[in-house]
Amino acid sequence: MPIKAxxxxxxxQLRSIIPGSTRGQAIINLSAVTGDEQVLLEVPGDVDLPLxxxxxxxxxxxxxxxIGDGQPVVADNPVVRKNPGARLNDQPMFDHGHAxxxxxxxxxxxxxxxxxxxxxxxxxxxxxxxxxxxxDRVVLQQQDRFFTVAHHDEDRFYEVTVLLDGETxxxxxxxxMTVQQAIxxxxxxxxxxxxxxxxxxxxxxGPQALEAxxxxxxxxxxxxxxxxxxxxxxxxG
Amino acid sequence: xxxxxIVHPKLAQASFExxxxxxxxEPGKFETLGIKLLKVSFPYLDVELDWYLHGTKIALRVDGTxxxxxxxxxxxxxxxxxxxxxxxxxxxxxxxxxxNDQSGQASCWFCFKGWREYHDHESHQDMSWAALRxxxxxxxxxxxxxxxxxxxxxxxVKQ
Numbered sequence: 001m002p003i004k005a006x007x008x009x010x011x012x013q014l015r016s017i018i019p020g021s022t023r024g025q026a027i028i029n030l031s032a033v034t035g036d037e038q039v040l041l042e043v044p045g046d047v048d049l050p051l052x053x054x055x056x057x058x059x060x061x062x063x064x065x066x067i068g069d070g071q072p073v074v075a076d077n078p079v080v081r082k083n084p085g086a087r088l089n090d091q092p093m094f095d096h097g098h099a100x101x102x103x104x105x106x107x108x109x110x111x112x113x114x115x116x117x118x119x120x121x122x123x124x125x126x127x128x129x130x131x132x133x134x135x136d137r138v139v140l141q142q143q144d145r146f147f148t149v150a151h152h153d154e155d156r157f158y159e160v161t162v163l164l165d166g167e168t169x170x171x172x173x174x175x176x177m178t179v180q181q182a183i184x185x186x187x188x189x190x191x192x193x194x195x196x197x198x199x200x201x202x203x204x205x206g207p208q209a210l211e212a213x214x215x216x217x218x219x220x221x222x223x224x225x226x227x228x229x230x231x232x233x234x235x236x237g
Numbered sequence: 238x239x240x241x242x243i244v245h246p247k248l249a250q251a252s253f254e255x256x257x258x259x260x261x262x263e264p265g266k267f268e269t270l271g272i273k274l275l276k277v278s279f280p281y282l283d284v285e286l287d288w289y290l291h292g293t294k295i296a297l298r299v300d301g302t303x304x305x306x307x308x309x310x311x312x313x314x315x316x317x318x319x320x321x322x323x324x325x326x327x328x329x330x331x332x333x334x335x336x337n338d339q340s341g342q343a344s345c346w347f348c349f350k351g352w353r354e355y356h357d358h359e360s361h362q363d364m365s366w367a368a369l370r371x372x373x374x375x376x377x378x379x380x381x382x383x384x385x386x387x388x389x390x391x392x393x394v395k396q
Contacts, residue, residue, distance in 0.1 A: 236333010
């Protein structure tokens with residue numbers, strides 16, 4: 001079951017908000033700012049980041065926002081002291097020495113991944129992954145995890161239910177993601193390094209495990225399917 | 238079951254039914270995944286597992302007595318609810334599926350972490366159920382789903 005709401009802090013007051021992909025405007029609306037005031041995402045040890053209404057950020061709960069009086073105005077996309085700790089395709093997003101800003105568009109992030117005809121996704125633990133469009137400008141945060149998959153014009157993603165550890169949970173996976181990538185994204189972080197110990201079956205396709213190297217589309221997964229993840233071998237003695 | 242209860246039966250029943258609630262509320266989803274709900278009558282949960290490797294199905298009884306203080310027990314049953322034994326070519330054997338208990342008596346049990354008979358076995362006293370019971374990986378429905386996978390491993394034979 002998806003998480004309904006999490007709490008964030010705005011001007012030292014707790015507010016409830018739906019987690020996941022959020023526009024800056026939603027935070028601004030909760031802040032009730034007036035005049036020249038700016039809503040800023042607090043970044044420990046670095047420049048706080050002002051939110052523009054169309055900025056995209058990924059809320060998990062616990063984020064802190066402050067309200068600046070606009071004197072002086074903080075630049076829309078300020079240069080920051082440290083590389084944002086976001087990761088891209090399981091690697092740090094930025095090389096050392098990169099000119100750092102903490103807001104990048106989807107197109108910028110794709111370029112950092114090497115470009116090509118790919119879709120950009122953000123991996124949100126416990127929530128359905130989100131597709132990031134080229135024009136979206138993302139306010140990068142330490143815990144953001146992006147990945148790219150080959151672009152498909154049709155069937156860009158499948159909304160499925162996954163049974164894992166006795167619980168069913170809704171997921172949205174890119175159609176071009178491999179079965180193994182989908183398993184990895186479903187597992188709790190502690191198990192991800194051992195992803196090859198696990199297998200996925202699609203009850204709508206058949207009882208056998210899906211081939212790990214196939215894309216979900218090639219493996220027969222479709223919208224509304226029921227998937228289960230178990231260890232390949234339960235370790236019976 | 239004549240042994241004295243460790244956990245009050247109402248508490249054990251509440252804990253057991255809470256952990257299997259997804260199966261009770263969404264049985265169709267589990268059936269699609271090869272786990273068919275047959276009957277719930279505490280302390281027992283009966284399900285039918287898809288044993289596709291042998292082109293058949295097999296009924297499993299899960300015993301929630303004293304849950305969660307003790308892990309659940311499990312064994313195979315026939316249509317009348319009686320334990321299935323080896324020799325009828327209906328039960329799995331090998332890769333953790335045993336057909337005799339420690340004393341050599343005919344009795345099907347599962348040598349997998351999280352099942353009562355595993356933790357009761359003298360060889361597994363170094364693996365405490367108390368250390369596992371808070372881990373969703375060993376929740377009742379996770380154990381059943383894993384059992385369905387293990388049931389269909391090459392090397393598990395009918396006996």
